[in-house]
Structure formats: C-alpha cells, structure tokens
Amino acid sequence: MTSPQDQFSDPSSEPDLLPGTRRALLHRIARAQAEGRAPSLVASVVRGGRQVWSGARTSVDGHGPDDDVQYRVGSITKTFTAVLVMRLRDEGLLRLEDPVERHLPGTGVGEVTVVQLLSHTAGLAAETPGPWWERTPASLRPELRDVLGDRPFRHERGRRHHYSNPGFALLGALVARLRAATWEEVLQQEVLGPLGLHRTSVRPQAPNAGGWAVHPWADVLQPEKVEDLGVMAPAGQLWSTAGDLARFAAFLMNGDDRVLPQESVRDLRTAAAPSGWEESYGLGVQLRRRGDRTLAGHTGSVPGFVAGLWTCEEDDVAAVVLANCTSGVAAGTVAAELVGIVADAEPKLPAPWRPLPDVDQNLLALTGPWYWGTQAVAVRLAAEGGLELGGLGGGGRQSRFCPVGDGTWVGLDAYYAGEELRAVRDDSGQVTHLDLGSFVFTRQPYDEAAPVPGGSDPEGWRGLAI
Template sequence: MTSLLPSTQRALFRRLAVEQRQNRIPSLVAGLVRDGEVLWFGGRGAVEGAEPTADTQYRIGSITKTFVGVLVLRLRDEGKLRLTDTLDEHLPGTAVGDRSIARLLTHTTGMSAEPQGPWWERTPGGSPQDLLASIDESALRPPPQHGFHYSNTGFGVLGELVSRLRGRSWFAAAEQEILRPLGMDRTSFGPQAPHAKGFAVHPWADVLLPEPAEDHGAMSPAGQLWSTVDDMLRWARFVDGDTGEVLHPDTVAEMRAPGAVDDGDVWRAGYGLGLQLVRDNGRRLAGHTGSMPGFLATVMTDPAQSTGAVFMANSTSGVSGGLITDLLNILDEHEPRIPQPWTPSAVSPELLELTGQWYWGPTPYVLRVLPEGLLDLVPWQGRGRASRFRPNSDGTWTGMDGYYSGELLRIGRDADGVPSHLDLSTFIFTRTPYDPAAPVPGGVQEWRSGE
C-alpha cells in the first residue's frame, strides 16, 4: 500500500469514524486507489467482536449489476449479440420483447423497478422461467418508456440472457471471465468467512435486528454478490480502464458514456451501459451504489484523475450519500496530484508537419501532437469542438472523444506531398481561412470589405 502523510490518514480516518458513530453503523470499511495503487484503507466498528479488515466480506448489492453489464459487453464484443438486438431475438415471450438490450442496460425499457411477487430482497428467489413469465403488460410503467426508470427486474433478465448465450449460469460466467482473470478471489455468490452479518439499526434505540441474506435465484444478477474492499478497489481500477484484458479499455469507456439521465434541474446522475454515473463539483464519476437488507456499498472512480473510492457497511440504512466524495475531496485537499515533469518527446517529421494552426472556415484551430502520439485538435480560443485522434494503419485518424468521437480524419496533401487540408467528417480545415487551393465545398470567393 502506498503511504500517505499521517495528517492525510488522520483526516480520512476521522471522516470514517464520524460517519460510523453519528449514523450508528455496526461496521464500516473504506478504501482509496490512485494510479492503480491502493493508497488507504480504514475500518471502524466490529465484525464478530473484531475490527473489520480489507478482507472482510460484505454484500455489495447492486454493484453486482456492473459485472452483468461487463458480461453482456463481452458477448457484444465477441459478436454473439448486438446492443440493438431486441430482447425477443434472444429471450422471446415478455412484454418488453421489442426493447433493445441497450435499453435494458441503461434502465430505459419502461419496465417495473421490482419483480412481481413478495419483496424479492428478503425472500428466496424463483426460477428464470417464472421471472420471464411474470413480465407481462402489468410490468410496464407509464410513458415515456424511453426515459430513465431504474429496474432491478431488467437485470434479472440480463442475467438470464448471459446464461442462455454462455450455456452456464451468469455467476459461473462471471467467475471464469472476470473474477479469476482479475484476481478477485474474495468476490463470491454467497458469504465466505470472514464476513459481516447484515443488520438493521432501530431508529430510536441502539439495538440491532438481523436481516436475511437469501439466494435470490433469477433476481441474483440484480444484487447477489459479496466482496471485500480489496476486491472492490480492483474493480474500481477496472472501471477506470485497467481492464486486464477482460474487456478492451475502449469498451469500458463506452460503458461509462451516458445512456440515460436521472432527470432533474441539473444533470447530476445518470446511467451508462451497466454503470451509474455521478457529477460532483466538476468530477465525472462512474461506478455503482449497492444496497440489500443489512448492507450498503459503493464503488466510484474518477477516470480523469485515475482515482477511486470504496465503502462497505453492514447496515440497511444510515451511510450518508456524501461519504465517497468526501473521501476523494480529503485526498485532493491534503495530497493533490503532483504532475510528472515535462520532458521532450520523439515526434516524427510526418507528424510535426501537421502541427500548428488550421482553420475551419474563418475559425482558427490548433493541432498539436500529444506525448503518446495522439493528435489534439482544439479551437484557438478554447471554445468549440475539440477532440483527440488516434492513428489508423491506413494513414487516417479516428476521433477518441468530444464532438468528433468515432469520426474519421483524413490528411489532404498537395502535389508535393505537403499537408494542405484536413478532411474531418466532411468538414475541410485549411492552413489559411477558406484556402482557395483546398477542396472547400461550395468554392471560395475573394475576401472583400462591405457589400
């Protein structure tokens, strides 16, 4: 574990201790990771009479959904399904059969939040066949059906989709395809010692009520798993892009892209492909919260800062929503990131001649080469469409982010092979405003004053 200053460790531990005492949490654990290195772990309270450790298991609830999302994206990347496929193409017979797999992943099917029957989180689960049969017209909610409506039921369906296409249970697939490759040996379907027991805390007295922990059967993809701080910090690194070849980092970035917004006056929360998204004081966080009777958990990562935070608790309620961001804020305040020293880079003459000023019509842009060999096209005054581009084997470049994400950049050259213009998704960028020597659609007339 990378060491932090004693003052930082004390500030982090105090925040954890205040949370545990003021909100009366039987036990609470948390951890931080930065640049792939575990920075800090803290535990407070007691599990079986001892202070919890980074290896103490807690139930992680809906964080389970992130593993199901990864399994679905693996199937997509292997060509076994498309996100635009309707559910009927793989699991026919439900009232949402005309909705796409992508809409299931982003909670935009209009499906009910919970399955029919008794409170599923406190009862043993039924079979996938019974779950699918229960998704009739009564499982649909009022329009707009394309809007965000969180659905545990939908992830029960996605778990069965994975099972059908893999020929084994969704958890067996997760074990083989995710947990073992990432070394997450303490993430399991059921509790494994040492583990915390789940409790509800009486609202008006300091007494505990044991909560049930059932096998939820067909609904297990929505919230079954148990894990530890150590494993969840590894999962934070995965969401950040350290994927260990389980998924391509570009696919994880796709999962982090907003697919639905939990609407409000300000866009603060949303959902990607199996990942929750949060905006907080300039941060764009991705991960998931989790709650089951007796347990609360959250894992969030800030990909821009390559930083992540985790907490886990054995209480049905009580942990404040700001704990994760408070821990990240304390880290930033006490030990802000120190940038790496600038050093010159090796840049080929072919790339160097592309750099400098280009014009989109009359608007000046600047193209520069980034240290990792990417191109960065930004407006001269910093406002407007900006994107980075990665090279392709045929001499073209593909946009990585911003307005031109996924779009193709071609380098136009004159008879002498000198770069003369950029053709970016039909837009022509020239070395001077509306260069008449470049193939600007509509032609170029002379500049003049007045009418």
C-alpha cells in the same frame, strides 16, 4: 549519445498517503458510522492502481472488521454483470443494438435492446411484481416471466432513464444462454478468477458481516434475514470485501486485458442516459458530477447492507465504503467524499513530459493552426501517434483522433467522436485542407485555394468605408 532522460534517474511511484490525509479519511468514516448508526463500516482507497488505505469503525469494541470481511454489495453486482455482457460484445457474440429476442427468445419483452437494458432505458418496471423481492424467497420467482410480470413496461422503451432491477435479471439470463453456463459460473471464470477477487461470491463466505436493521427513532436493532435472489441475482446478489472491491475499482479505471481492455471499460463509463441534473448512467455504471470531478461506479443496498464504489480516472483515485445497516449511512456519498479528500489533499502528479522516440514527417506537417471559417484551431501530434484538435488556448471543441490505417483518422471523444478526419492533398501531394465531417479547415481563413463551402468573396478581405 546521451539522451535527456539518461541524465536523471526516474522518480519512484507516488508514496502512500500522507498522515494528514489518512487522518482525514479515518475521521470521515468515523463520522459516517457514528451519525449513520451503523453496526460496522469498512472503507478502502485506491490510487495508482493499488489500495493505499483501508479503515473501519464498529460498535463492538475489539471486534472491528478489516478489508477481508464480506458485506453484501447490492447493485454493485450490476457492474459485474455489465462486464460480462461487454465481453460478449467484444467477442462478437452480440451487438449492443441487438434485440434481446435474438439471443433470449420467449421473454415477452424481446423488442428491447441489450444497450437499453444496460443503461436502464428499456422502459421496464423498477421492481418485480410483489412481494418485495429482496426480502422474500427466490422460490416465489423461479422464472424470468415471474420477475417481469404481466405488465413489464412502465414507459416507452428508449425514451427515458428508468432504473430497472428486472432488466439486469434479463442480462444475467442472456449471459447464461450465450455461455451455456450459469451466470454465477461465468462470473467466476471470466471476472472473479482472472482479477483475483477470491473474496467475492454469490453466497456469504466467512468472515462475513451480518445485516442489521437499526430502529429509526431508538438505538436498538434487529437482524435482517438474508435471502437468495435466484434469477434476480445478477441485479444484486454479490458479497464482497473492501479489499476485493478496491481491486475491482482499479480495473474499472485501467482495464485488464484478461477481462476487458481499457477501451471497453471506458465504454462502460460513457454516459448513455441522463438520470438527473448532475447524474447520468453508462452501461451498468452510474456517473455523477461533484464540482469539477466526474465519478464513475455504483452504489448498492439490500436489506441489512449499503455499499458505494466510486472511481475518478482524472485524479486516479477510487474509494469503497461498505456498512451493515439497512439505511442510515449514505455509502455512495461517503465514498465520493473519500475520493475528494485524497484528490484535493494530494493532487495527482502529471506524468513527466517526454519527447517522441520518432515522428512521422507527414503527421508533423499537419500540426499547427488551422481555420474553420474564421475560428482558429490547432492540430497537435499526440504521444500515441494520433492527433488532437481543439481551439487555441484550450477553448472550443476538443477531440482526439486515432489513425484508421488508410490515411484517415476517427474521432475518439467529445463532439467529433466517430467522425472522420481526412487530409486532402493536391496533385503535388501538398495538403490543401482538412475535411472533418464536411467541415473544411484551411491554413488561412476562407482560403481561396480550398473548396470552402460557399466560396470566398471575390473582393477578398477589406476594411469598412465610412
């Protein structure tokens, strides 16, 4: 028997970007380099898991960078460090709720938890004690106590988002302690090598851009000195290229089982702390709203360099912007706009609908309309074998559920994340109602045959006599 899909050939993957889109991307980075007065700027765009565009602008004719030239990426380093911590979590070597003291004793701030460090909610100071750590030698801060200082806290831990660079120095030391190797060695072995990021390194490797400070009121510049950050390296040391960061951006959207599966990567991108009206922070990952679009990634800056990396999973687009100037170019803003240019001009094609290869009749019997009180909802059978619950027409609370294996399901997202969904059956095996975190869903509003809390009025449904 011929199946429906045998009647047509599968469409090929989406083509490279259209000429008009490529021109719009080039125009945007040209404006950014000119208006930001950057000595050079390079950018890349990812779609469908691969780099589909790169471009550059420079102040030196005939000497433009390409996507293989290294720039310093500043705090994008924090996302790499977070990936290492999540690998430890996945292996069971730590829990995110663990106090740091359990794994890294003697810091003096050991009551803070791993997740508080990852989400910048530990209450630690934003910077190290003076002098300015990004422009002075690491030899001034050889130990963790030197980056934490005598007064490490600025806020009560767990109460607010307060960005902390020393917090990621602690996380880097935690990784090194549990792996019995340096943070740099672990990063190379567990992330850079497996993902093929051969042009990402702790110290610059030619070809690399030099960092510059551009005078704010005159078109002149001077070189910025590059310092090794020492124990602060996990907060902002890395050098990388637009090509390598494009591959890293694809990983942040799709995961890679050699490093972190997609589920764990989504944990990185799940909001853990609000940082503004339209911004929040996950675990080593910044989150930003631009209109209806949710972006995940990180920005970075160190003297001489600015960087931005944003991904948008729903549009399957990511963008990277790197420039070698201390200020002037809002690299994060430009990267976000590159995502928008591609997503708006060439919207993601929906995956073709395909029927399920097989269906569990017990699951199929749960689909259709249910009622929570008088509110109508629908249960749908998802392609992955789980269930989806939401209001009719797409409104109300929407959540996905995956099977646990004992006849129950657990919520994956939104309001019911982590909540248990259970189909309750009578003696004959027929489903009488659904129980979801104490909420009873019935086939009829306030079904008399189901244990609806508060019961049903004995006189039933009736009109209002006038």
